Amino acid sequence: MIATIIGTGLIGGSLAISLKEKGAASHIIGVDQQESHLQRAKELGIIDEGASLEEAMKRSDLIVLAIPVDAVLKVLPILMDKVQPGQVIMDVGSTKKNILQLVAGHPNRGRFVAAHPMAGTEYSGPDAAVRNLFTNKTMVLCDVKNSDEDALEMVENMVDQLQMRTVYMNAEEHDLHTAYVSHISHITSFALALTVLKKEKEQGRIFELASGGFESTVRLAKSSPDMWVPIFKHNRSNVLxxxxxxxxxxxxxxxxxxxxxxxxxxxxxxxxxxxxxxxx
Amino acid sequence: MIATIIGTGLIGGSLAISLKEKGAASHIIGVDQQESHLQRAKELGIIDEGASLEEAMKRSDLIVLAIPVDAVLKVLPILMDKVQPGQVIMDVGSTKKNILQLVAGHPNRGRFVAAHPMAGTEYSGPDAAVRNLFTNKTMVLCDVKNSDEDALEMVENMVDQLQMRTVYMNAEEHDLHTAYVSHISHITSFALALTVLKKEKEQGRIFELASGGFESTVRLAKSSPDMWVPIFKHNRSNVLxxxxxxxxxxxxxxxxxxxxxxxxxxxxxxxxxxxxxxxx
Incomplete structure (x- = not known):
């Protein structure tokens, strides 16, 4: 199987590594708006080649969108118009309702599988990609009844090969539950970091005493706003x-x-x- | 050196293990109100013997108070009255102002060294004790000018043997800075756990999706109220x-x-x- 990964950062890069290692893909094409990311992903051996979206789509069995959710909303409709029979498009975005609303009723809707691997770290970019990020983690597949049987099967097989558990949900459930177990944890960490950084400015010396407990609760505050602002935006009411x-x-x-x-x-x-x- | 550890839980037990391993103490006497803790600490080889406070004090060079801060406030005055020349009393409590106010002006004040190792986990009791909990961590020593030179030297040598860094502060600074880097992290985790447990009751299924980020921000919510309520009480204004x-x-x-x-x-x-x- 030839797979294209759009977005060669933490999630896309880690997925590329695992697909290759577990034998789920024989060849990985990387697509990235940032030329430097593509270059770095190639240097690190994460992807086999870089290509334009046009070029990559022509040659791929599976196209994975591993970009922030606002970017998914822009790129997915283009892919949906171009997708050929036998090809499968999958996203790995952290919100699902808006994405699925966008493609509802599209003539090629069946070729799309909405997925969300419950795994990540607070780092980003190709250098953040790690092997086995997904092993023993949960993959959420959403509204699978609207995916073609063969498309779903391709993704389910891939999930098995990645040694992940599968959970099926509808988009509303997904967005609600991720607000509880993932999105609020990030809000809390960002707010805690701001709190303590502000106090430090007033007082100095605070961080001499920082230990494991502090690090644990604020580490998510290192996470990228490019990824997280779109998540909060597209899951606004549940997060609120x-x-x-x-x-x-x-x-x-x-x-x-x-x-x-x-x-x-x-x-x-x-x-x-x-x-x-x-x-x- | 013979050391008595009062409170054979996470901190006291871990300290006992390290003192023995690093050669800082040749014999460890455990004192604990909970007979079952003392028994377990002996089974685990954390302490050499259990004894009453009276008995232990007679034979010890160093007496370490590793009990919740409200218990320190009760037990410390008893120790201060009984301490003999050459003996050193040390606490490892998470707040310092109230403790140091309590012993200020005591005729034996010089025999006491106020310490706080910036290390711990969310677990408690003798079974939570681990080797190397303190290695490369920071030990805060407070108001050391009021400790006798030989008493301070004994504790400083011990801190060196434990391979810890030393930071000197006054009690006010200590309580302020620990509120920022430790106490607020716990409040946040407790509140986040309550939030999510409440939402789960309403919705079910949440925890199927819990991943590393969630675990990181809420793990401190497993911490014992026996330890933490006294900390919040005795550092109330900084925490607020x-x-x-x-x-x-x-x-x-x-x-x-x-x-x-x-x-x-x-x-x-x-x-x-x-x-x-x-x-x-």
Whole structure:
């Protein structure tokens, strides 16, 4: 199988490495607006060749969109118009509703499979690509009833070869649940970094004391705004909903501290400890 | 050197292991209110023997208080009254101002060294004790001018043997800076866990999608309320100050999303990315 990866950054680059290593693809064509990324991906051996979108589409069995969701919304319609029978288009974007609304009713809708691998790091670009990013992680496939059987099968086989679990959801469910387990974590980290950077400016010396716990909660704040602003934009109402709840929880803790109600604070922490059951 | 560790949990237990391994102590006596902890610490080989506080004090060169800060405030005065010339008392509590105020002016004040190792995990109890928890981490020593020279030297030598960096601060600085880099991270994690647990109850299925980013931001929510409520209590005004700023930052992001001002949101994320300079 010849695969084209549009966007040779963290996700696209890691996918390219895994597709090759696990034998799911024999040849990888990279497409990237940033010439320097394409060059670097070639140097790193992540892709076999760089090509224009036109050229790559002519020769590929599978075309993967691994670019920020706002860019997916621009490029996907072009691909959908050009896709040939037997070819499959797949995206790996972090929001799904807007993307699927965009292609709903397109005559070639069946050739598209909407996917979201629940894996990533806070880094970006070809140098951030790592092997085995996807191993034992979850791949969400959305609204699969609207994909052609053979297209879905090609993607499902690929997911198996990547040693990933598959979860099926509709786009609404997907956007809701990712707001809870992924998008709000990023908002929190960005806000925490801003908080502490501001305090540091006032006080100095803070970071001498930073240890593992701090690093854990703020590491996502290193994430790229190019990726995340489009996610927040395209999942705005779900993110606002969970953000409101999060602010409410923090305000409740603030009130308990102000009122020195440590018994209730203790009970709240005990309640939050239930997260142990979910995490390893 | 014979060392007594009062509190054979995560910090005390890990310290016992390291003191023995690095040759800083030849014999470790464990003291713990919970008989089961003492038993387990012995089984695990963390301590050489368990004893009563009375008994342990008679035979020790160094006595380390590794118990929650509210318990330190109860036990420390007893130790201070009993301490003999040549003996050193040290605590490893996460707040310092209240502890140091309590012993200020005590005739044996010089025998006490206030310390805080910037290391830990979200687990507790003897089974959570790990080797090398402290290696390459920072030990904060507070208000050292009030400790006797020989007492400080004993602790400084021990910190060296543990392969830790030393940072000197006064108690006020310590409590301010730990609020920024440690205490607020825990508040955020507890609140995030509560947020997501509440949403899950409404919606189900959330945790199927949880990945590394989520785990990173909420793992501190597994931390024990027995340890953390006293910390928030004894560092209340600093924690409230930084919590207020954190809520402000989150509210600002919420407003930007509501107003769909994505340019300003982008700039905020860029600003938060500056945390890269501080973290590895």
């Amino acid at each position: 909903d969970v953000l409101e709840e999060h602010i409410h929880q923090l305000q409740q803790m603030k009130t308990l501290l102000e009122e020195e109600d440590y018994d209730t604070f203790y009970k709240l922490i005990q309640k939050s400890n239930k997260i142990r059951k979910i995490l390893k | 100050d930084v919590l207020e700023e954190h809520i402000h930052q989150l509210q600002q992001m919420k407003t930007l999303l509501e107003e769909e001002d994505y340019d300003t949101f982008y700039k905020l994320i860029q600003k938060s990315n500056k945390i890269r300079k501080i973290l590895k």
